[in-house]
Every structure is written in C-alpha cells, then in structure tokens.
Amino acid sequence: MKLDRKKILLVYPLGYSAEAAGRDISRIANIMPPLGIASIAAYLEQRGMRADIIDCYARPDSDRSIRDYLLAEKPAFIGLSCTTSSFLDGIRIAQLARHAVPGIKTIFGGPHVSALKELLFPRFPDMDFAVIGEGEETMYQLMQEGLDDPAAVEGIIYREGGDHLFTGYRQKPLVLDELPFPAYEKLAGYPHSYMLPIFNYPRTPNSSCISSRGCPYSCTYCDRSVFRRSFRYNSASYLYEHLSYLKERFGIRHINFYDDQFTFNRQRVEEFCGMMIERPLDMTFNCAVRAEHIDRELVTLMRKAGAWMMSLGIETGDPELLAQHRQNADLELLADKIRMIKSAGLRTKGLLMIGLPGESEESLRRSMKYVFSLPVDDFNLAKFTPFPGSPIYDNIRELGEFDEDWEKMDCMNFQFVPKGMTREQLGQLFDEYYATHFKRPKVLWQYVTMLWRSPDSWIRFARNAGSFLKFAWTADRLKA
Ligand code: SF4
The missing domain is CATH 3.80.30.20 (tm_1862 like domain)
Known part of the structure; x- marks a missing residue:
C-alpha cells in the first residue's frame, strides 16, 4: 500500500475504555482541548503537510474513526500524544493503526515519552519514533527526512537494526511568537465539545x-x-x-x-x-x-x-x-x-x-x-x-x-x-x-x-x- 509521506493523523488517547468515559467524573467536569497537538497540526499545515486530529478524550468511542481515516487517507504517520496514564492506550491505538495500514510509522510524544525516553523502546515494539521535548519543528523534520535519514533529525528516538538511538535535545528552542495559532478548527466540535x-x-x-x-x-x-x-x-x-x-x-x-x-x-x-x-x-x-x-x-x-x-x-x-x-x-x-x-x-x-x-x-x-x-x-x-x-x-x-x-x-x-x-x-x-x-x-x-x-x-x-x-x-x- 502506498502511503502519503505528507500526511499525519494526530491522536490524543483517552487512557481507558471508551465505555467508562461517561462515568469518569474528572472528564465530565473538565474536557480541555489538546493544545499541544493542535499547535503541531497548525505548524505542519503552514509548511505544506496535511495534519488531522482525533481527540479520543473529547470523543471517546473513536477507534472506528481512526481506522476509517487511516484507510481513506493512507497517511505515512500516526502521532500519539500521551500522558503517563494514557500511554498504554496509545500503544493499543498504534497496534490498531499498524494492523489497518501496514507500513505506517508511529510517533509518540508528550510528557511520558520525554521523561522515560529510550527506556520505553525495548518494551514496546509498536513505537517507531519518539519525539523528545517540544514537537512542532521536530515533527516537521521527522516527516520530511526521518524515514530516509533519522539521524539528521534533532530531538527524536528511532530504531536502527535491533537498537534505538536518541539524536539529542533540539539545540534551538522555538520562538513562540513565530508559531501559528493552534489549529482549533481541527478539533471536532470546538469550542462546544470542550469544557x-x-x-x-x-x-x-x-x-x-x-x-x-x-x-x-x-x-x-x-x-x-x-x-x-x-x-x-x-x-x-x-x-x-x-x-x-x-x-x-x-x-x-x-x-x-x-x-x-x-x-x-x-x-x-x-x-x-x-x-x-x-x-x-x-x-x-x-x-x-x-x-x-x-x-x-x-x-x-x-x-x-x-x-x-x-x-x-x-x-x-x-x-x-x-x-x-x-x-x-x-x-x-x-x-x-x-x-x-x-x-x-x-x-x-x-x-x-x-x-x-x-x-x-x-x-x-x-x-x-x-x-x-x-x-x-x-x-x-x-x-x-x-x-x-x-x-x-x-x-x-x-x-x-x-x-x-x-x-x-x-x-x-x-x-x-x-x-x-x-x-x-x-x-x-x-x-x-x-x-x-x-x-x-x-x-x-x-x-x-x-x-x-x-x-x-x-x-x-x-x-x-x-x-x-x-x-x-x-x-x-x-x-x-
Ligand atoms: S516546577 Fe514550576 S510548574 Fe512545576 S509545580 Fe513548581 S512552580 Fe509549578
């Protein structure tokens, strides 16, 4: 299957079963837009990539939407932004994606992977890449050249042979005033689906x-x-x-x-x-x-x-x-x-x-x-x-x-x-x-x-x- 290297689906996992979401008091009380991946989506689009978002926290029963999107759009990448509690759900979604679209590359980001870095790779074979630190420019470079020359992309962990390598922290931090506003419009139902x-x-x-x-x-x-x-x-x-x-x-x-x-x-x-x-x-x-x-x-x-x-x-x-x-x-x-x-x-x-x-x-x-x-x-x-x-x-x-x-x-x-x-x-x-x-x-x-x-x-x-x-x-x- 030919995959589109200029496309990515960004997913914010729920962290537990969709069936339990209606009973989750902290979710009922507060649903915050995933601003990190919305900012990455805006940055990528500004540079000619196509990025879409599925926020499973706001829309818990999203497995089918993820699968349908992947089969219809055939992106070369799926990005999963995970906290510690949602990381294993992220792994489950990565497995689902690899099954639906063989050859898709999974990219993990968020605090859990930035904290544990290489330690996660031997245990979780469904991780192809991890983005360490802030994601906008790193994701862009990873999509552009990461499949051919991952060693040239600062701020990632990638697999090589049976090993996994960290390319080191990105040297130049982003200037925040140069970033586009987050792609709020890519969050389904925004602003009413958030509270x-x-x-x-x-x-x-x-x-x-x-x-x-x-x-x-x-x-x-x-x-x-x-x-x-x-x-x-x-x-x-x-x-x-x-x-x-x-x-x-x-x-x-x-x-x-x-x-x-x-x-x-x-x-x-x-x-x-x-x-x-x-x-x-x-x-x-x-x-x-x-x-x-x-x-x-x-x-x-x-x-x-x-x-x-x-x-x-x-x-x-x-x-x-x-x-x-x-x-x-x-x-x-x-x-x-x-x-x-x-x-x-x-x-x-x-x-x-x-x-x-x-x-x-x-x-x-x-x-x-x-x-x-x-x-x-x-x-x-x-x-x-x-x-x-x-x-x-x-x-x-x-x-x-x-x-x-x-x-x-x-x-x-x-x-x-x-x-x-x-x-x-x-x-x-x-x-x-x-x-x-x-x-x-x-x-x-x-x-x-x-x-x-x-x-x-x-x-x-x-x-x-x-x-x-x-x-x-x-x-x-x-x-x-
Ligand atoms: S380190 Fe900073 S952000 Fe974290 S709890 Fe302390 S004051 Fe707050």
Whole structure:
C-alpha cells in the first residue's frame, strides 16, 4: 500500500475504555482541548503537510474513526500524544493503526515519552519514533527526512537494526511568537465539545489557551521533561491577537490560561492588560500565579482587564512538608496574596496535594486548618502521583510504597503511600478534606452566588448531579 509521506493523523488517547468515559467524573467536569497537538497540526499545515486530529478524550468511542481515516487517507504517520496514564492506550491505538495500514510509522510524544525516553523502546515494539521535548519543528523534520535519514533529525528516538538511538535535545528552542495559532478548527466540535471545570468560568463558549512554555522552578513533584527549565512566552501583542482571533472566529468569551506561571514576566502582563483595557474584547480570563509574582497593583490592573479567577499552588499547608518539596515555601506570604486577590474581587482557587512523601495525619490536619482559614472559593485536591521525570521519581521507593501502574497514574488514585500511612487512611482523609470544604457556610454561599455568576455551571451540575454526588460520596473517579 502506498502511503502519503505528507500526511499525519494526530491522536490524543483517552487512557481507558471508551465505555467508562461517561462515568469518569474528572472528564465530565473538565474536557480541555489538546493544545499541544493542535499547535503541531497548525505548524505542519503552514509548511505544506496535511495534519488531522482525533481527540479520543473529547470523543471517546473513536477507534472506528481512526481506522476509517487511516484507510481513506493512507497517511505515512500516526502521532500519539500521551500522558503517563494514557500511554498504554496509545500503544493499543498504534497496534490498531499498524494492523489497518501496514507500513505506517508511529510517533509518540508528550510528557511520558520525554521523561522515560529510550527506556520505553525495548518494551514496546509498536513505537517507531519518539519525539523528545517540544514537537512542532521536530515533527516537521521527522516527516520530511526521518524515514530516509533519522539521524539528521534533532530531538527524536528511532530504531536502527535491533537498537534505538536518541539524536539529542533540539539545540534551538522555538520562538513562540513565530508559531501559528493552534489549529482549533481541527478539533471536532470546538469550542462546544470542550469544557472548563465546573464553576471555573462566568460564561460560554470558553477555552483554554497557552501563552508560555516552561517554568524556572524545580518542585520535587513536577515533571518538566517536555519544556525543561526554560521559560519562553508570547509577547503581549501576540497574545492580544490570539484572543481576538478566538473571539472573532469561535465566539470565545472566557479564556483559561493554562500557563504554569502566567505573571512570571510582569511587563508582558502589564502590556497585555493595557491592550485589553484600551481595546476591550469583552472577554474574561483565569490564570495560575505564584505568590512571588503577584502584587496588589498588578492584580488590580488584571481585574480591570478581565481577570475572573486566579489559581495558586498551595500543595500543603504544613510548612515543614512544603519546605521539603519546593523553593520559597512561605505560607504566610501565600496566605497574604490569596487574601489580597480575593479582596480585589477575583475568585481564588487553591491547588492542593495529598499524600506527598513525608505526609502524615498531623501534616494533613495542619494543611486543612491552613487552607480553611483562607478565602479560597474553590480547590482541587490531587492525589500525589510520582510521575516519571519529576525530581522525586528517582528515589520514590525509599520514601514509601509505590505501585507504578501507569494507567492509574492520573492523580485520582493513591498509587503512592508515604511511609507511616496506609492507603485507607489517605482515602478517609481525602474524603474528609472535601467534605469539610463543602460543609462550610461561606463556601456553600459562594456556590449559590454562582447561580448568577456562572449559570452554565449550575446547568451542567444539575445535568450530571448523579455523577458529582457519587464522587462526593465515594471519591472514586470511575465508579461502576
Ligand atoms: S509545580 Fe509549578 S512552580 Fe513548581 S516546577 Fe512545576 S510548574 Fe514550576
């Protein structure tokens, strides 16, 4: 069968059986567009390649669509962008593709392969190539010359004879302002098939968007294998144009900036806000910030420009535990900044973790006391998961019991249990954390105010009340 070397199908695997997707509470609550492969698709198309996308997370039952596409279009490549929990599903899709179209080359990308690199190749014969690091230019060069001369393509792992070779990291990072906007139009049903977390937006349609790559910090639990320690960002004017495009082309009215550190470069945020104030787009936005990179003057300006909610990584309210895992572990500063953001009129969201190495019942109780003393409107409590590529992964087995079952490594399962604790104890404290949050009158009132601040969230809540209540009751993501 003759395959087209200028064509690729990019797939974002679901990570578990399609039949379970309707019961997955985290999927019901939040479906984010796969911005990484949408950016790669736009880059490839700009250079004369044809790239299409099938997002199995947004459309779970997609095996038939993948097979039909491959048989009709006969692309020479299929690209699979995988997290740790979706990697084995990616392998399953690669097998399906090779069976449907013999000779097709599989290319794996995403954090899991960037973290584990060559280690995956002996175990998974269905991997032909892996892209290590950011994918746009590497994928383009791989499609152009990778079949004839893979050694000439920076940033890939390829097979040769019975061996596999890494060509090394790409030397020249991409200039983000030179990238086209992601190919949102290639995501079926965009923007309506995607949803931000419930109660995290004032209006629809809404979307996530990325305006920077990388983070200069090195928290022990964070995998930064794809963008590593660099911090690169779009200029204010690029960002403003990007939002205007989303507004004009898709009618987007609210943006969730998915950047790790939206305010790390203060000047760019000031310029961006100035543009949003002088030439309003009638859009609002959320972003994540670190306490060191936010102050009252900036928050006031951002609020004027449309900021609606800010998330802050708290992780734990136990100062000693926090100091073991990240730099500048100043909980007083963090508390002051959260109060300041709230008093400026924004919603605040705390990002928390349970079960870090060193955790104990006492540290968890200290954490709850701290968090519930703050004006945090919403929070996300992740079950600590030691991802490949995070600094702590290398010696994690010395710090507790680790069941490295990739499919369950999605921050919704206790795959790691710190020394001195049990899985049952963690489960009970997790339930108590959420229950205490929802029982506080102030918090309940905040959710009531969402009736007029985010009416669509209440409609979604009502539609999926069974799943949400079941989660509140069992804290189990895929409860049968
Ligand atoms: S957790 Fe946040 S601040 Fe820490 S390294 Fe990761 S992205 Fe950076």
